[in-house]
Amino acid sequence: MDDRQLLRYSRHILLKDIDIEGQERILSGHVLVIGAGGLGSPVATYLAGAGVGQLTICDGDDVDMTNLQRQTLHREARIGMNKAESSRIEVATLNPDCHVNAVPARVGPEELPELVRQADVVVEASDNFSTRHAVNRVCFALGKPLVSGAAIRFAGQISVYDPRQESSPCYACLFPEDSPVYEDRCASLGVFAPLTGTIGSMQAAEVLHLLVRGQSALTGRLLLYDALAAEWQEMDLPRRPDCPVCSERNSGMTGI
Amino acid sequence: MQAKLKLFASLSDFLPSGAQANQIDIDIGDGESVAAIIERFHLPDRLVHLVLVDGVFIKPEDRAQRDLKDGEVLAIWPPVAGG
Ligand SMILES: [Zn+2]
Numbered sequence: 001m002d003d004r005q006l007l008r009y010s011r012h013i014l015l016k017d018i019d020i021e022g023q024e025r026i027l028s029g030h031v032l033v034i035g036a037g038g039l040g041s042p043v044a045t046y047l048a049g050a051g052v053g054q055l056t057i058c059d060g061d062d063v064d065m066t067n068l069q070r071q072t073l074h075r076e077a078r079i080g081m082n083k084a085e086s087s088r089i090e091v092a093t094l095n096p097d098c099h100v101n102a103v104p105a106r107v108g109p110e111e112l113p114e115l116v117r118q119a120d121v122v123v124e125a126s127d128n129f130s131t132r133h134a135v136n137r138v139c140f141a142l143g144k145p146l147v148s149g150a151a152i153r154f155a156g157q158i159s160v161y162d163p164r165q166e167s168s169p170c171y172a173c174l175f176p177e178d179s180p181v182y183e184d185r186c187a188s189l190g191v192f193a194p195l196t197g198t199i200g201s202m203q204a205a206e207v208l209h210l211l212v213r214g215q216s217a218l219t220g221r222l223l224l225y226d227a228l229a230a231e232w233q234e235m236d237l238p239r240r241p242d243c244p245v246c247s248e249r250n251s252g253m254t255g256i
Numbered sequence: 257m258q259a260k261l262k263l264f265a266s267l268s269d270f271l272p273s274g275a276q277a278n279q280i281d282i283d284i285g286d287g288e289s290v291a292a293i294i295e296r297f298h299l300p301d302r303l304v305h306l307v308l309v310d311g312v313f314i315k316p317e318d319r320a321q322r323d324l325k326d327g328e329v330l331a332i333w334p335p336v337a338g339g
Pocket of ligand 1: 246
């Protein structure tokens with residue numbers, strides 16, 4: 001770190017659980033963020049501000065007026081621009097230490113393996129189950145920790161799935177892939193703006209713990225947030241012994 | 257006997273009139289199970305994902321045996337994927 005960086009990250013370096021070594025790990029970290037919307041906005045903002053060296057941000061949608069109530073990465077002047085590209089522009093103004101690779105596409109099983117392979121940690125911030133299942137499969141095939149958040153109306157959930165931890169479930173242990181597909185779009189159900197900030201900020205926190213310490217205390221636990229009652233609940237998430245995605249991972253990884 | 261029913265996200269559309277902030281106090285019968293409440297409020301299977309009573313997760317296979325008691329809070333979450 002140079003003098004400018006020692007100053008810029010001084011409030012993290014002061015924390016004994018981060019310190020210089022932790023900050024250096026953050027600076028050399030590469031995080032893949034799937035979705036640059038309500039959750040992706042606080043995730044990318046906090047990770048860029050904290051000095052994560054590389055962010056790969058994927059989103060196939062364009063910024064529109066209805067996003068701006070909560071998606072703090074975007075600006076009215078960028079309505080119509082791809083969201084990954086809009087994120088890249090915003091992050092550049094925040095921290096030159098953070099290099100953003102913008103992927104202006106809805107990523108799926110074709111693109112994900114290469115993107116996940118390059119990342120240290122993957123953040124799930126997309127708005128649909130098919131992307132979430134595809135990301136989960138690739139993370140468990142390649143052994144990359146996945147920080148998964150969701151928010152709709154006044155309800156939020158967050159957990160961490162870490163294939164490197166033997167007791168960790170995967171996303172499909174909680175949401176089986178063969179469940180009936182049902183999409184809860186913000187466009188039809190609505191979403192409370194600061195709820196996405198709460199869940200996304202917690203995702204950013206777990207990413208930093210994974211970069212600094214190599215593990216997250218949220219692995220194997222699901223937090224449920226009720227933004228109307230200002231209440232959190234939590235439950236343990238066990239592995240599903242018959243999960244088609246992760247049950248065989250100790251005797252060889254499942255295919256992608 | 258009364259319990260509190262809390263339904264989240266898309267499931268909140270199934271709350272009866274009079275519900276406020278995702279929740280309502282409901283009368284419950286002696287020995288009325290979690291599964292019976294789910295049926296009484298016509299909650300679709302595909303939307304009943306996580307069921308918690310007083311913050312404790314109730315496995316799907318235990319819903320029919322777990323009777324609701326006076327004063328307990330039954331919280332039900334659908335699958336959520338919004339981002
Ligand atoms: Zn699994």
